[in-house]
Amino acid sequence: MIHPIVTHPDPRLREASRDVARFDDELARLVDDMFETMHHADGIGLAAVQIGVMWRVAVMQVEDNPQRVLVNPSYESLGEPMSLEEGCLSVPGVRDQTKTRSDRVRVWALDQTGAPYEFEAEDLEAACVQHECDHLDGHLYVDRLSTLRRRRVLKRYEQQRETEA
Numbered sequence: 001m002i003h004p005i006v007t008h009p010d011p012r013l014r015e016a017s018r019d020v021a022r023f024d025d026e027l028a029r030l031v032d033d034m035f036e037t038m039h040h041a042d043g044i045g046l047a048a049v050q051i052g053v054m055w056r057v058a059v060m061q062v063e064d065n066p067q068r069v070l071v072n073p074s075y076e077s078l079g080e081p082m083s084l085e086e087g088c089l090s091v092p093g094v095r096d097q098t099k100t101r102s103d104r105v106r107v108w109a110l111d112q113t114g115a116p117y118e119f120e121a122e123d124l125e126a127a128c129v130q131h132e133c134d135h136l137d138g139h140l141y142v143d144r145l146s147t148l149r150r151r152r153v154l155k156r157y158e159q160q161r162e163t164e165a
């Protein structure tokens with residue numbers, strides 16, 4: 001089922017999500033719905049909070065990498081900071097350059113059955129891991145921009161929303 005995506009400035013995007021404790025049909029359905037919603041929106045990653053569910057779950061499908069289900073994820077930065085043009089389905093219509101994403105990360109997570117696994121991600125997929133984990137902590141990529149860039153991109157975003165309203 002495709003869900004509406006929660007957009008900035010919805011306060012839920014600023015809350016930390018809770019660890020998943022039950023690996024049941026409800027979680028499996030959530031993961032299915034998240035992939036469907038993400039693909040429908042042409043996204044490469046989606047966190048549960050973006051459809052209003054405050055659990056630490058993210059899904060990703062970046063380039064030729066496998067589909068990833070990240071439940072209760074954590075990561076360690078292994079690489080160097082990179083510059084990257086980032087966007088977010090919850091801040092639609094604008095993009096901007098972040099400069100602090102690590103270009104390589106080691107990720108630990110559970111899958112939807114509760115089985116632990118780990119993998120290394122590079123470049124865009126590494127950035128996606130960091131972006132989605134930020135969502136689970138109540139952060140948006142715009143928080144990673146310089147003050148000047150953040151003001152500018154949010155102003156563009158607000159102007160665009162006014163035009164659409």
Ligand code: NI
Pocket residue numbers: 087088089090131135
């Ligand atoms: Ni996002």
